[in-house]
Amino acid sequence: MAEAPADGSPSRPRNRRGEGPRLREDIVRAATALIVRTGTDQTVTLRSVAREVGISAPSIYAHFTDRDAIVEAVVLEAIAQLHGDVEAAVTAHEDPVEGLLAGCAAYIDFGTREPARYRVLFDWPRLKPAAARTDDSDSRGLDAFHVLVRNLEACVRAGRSASTDPFGDAVALWTALHGRVLLRASLPDFPWPSADTVERVVLSLARITPVP
Known part of the structure; x- marks a missing residue:
């Protein structure tokens, strides 16, 4: 089963047991990509990162407390x-x-x-x-x-x-x-x-x- 993104964009397959660190890396890579594209960290939000990764925003809380x-x-x-x-x-x-x-x-x-x-x-x-x-x-x-x-x-x-x-x-x-x-x-x-x-x-x- 996939995690449903907040905006209906293509979802990312759910991590198998033990693959949580990979999702954390994907979140950091997504935030980095946003900063590189826009030139500022102001575009990094839970929603924008979740959309970039293809997950629901609440899924981020297992790895990061906030943006x-x-x-x-x-x-x-x-x-x-x-x-x-x-x-x-x-x-x-x-x-x-x-x-x-x-x-x-x-x-x-x-x-x-x-x-x-x-x-x-x-x-x-x-x-x-x-x-x-x-x-x-x-x-x-x-x-x-x-x-x-x-x-x-x-x-x-x-x-x-x-x-x-x-x-x-x-x-x-x-x-x-x-x-x-x-x-x-x-x-x-x-x-x-x-x-x-x-x-x-x-x-x-x-x-x-x-x-x-």
């Missing part, structure tokens, strides 16, 4: 992916400078490729404190930021960076990356330089002198 909990799940998933992308890019290089450049490029790539998810990651005002959650995700983009801090510290230890304050310089670097993502999204018609300036910005703010 805010659904959006928070989308945010936490975006945090995890951003962290994973940056971490993978950094660890793919033995040279710390190359790793830093790759990590920063991965950060910008995520924000550029996923503008709606990136925006809701920082704009969502109701993220619970880390101590109140059952997972290990840090808040907002801080886990990805800490990867950059550690990598900049590695550059200093290797004698490649003249930074005397890796944390402060990493904050300046993160600010530049975040600003670049948002400006590119907000002003797509601006005559941005054809050459990618990311490397120049990273080397400057990380106080790294390029090797001749």
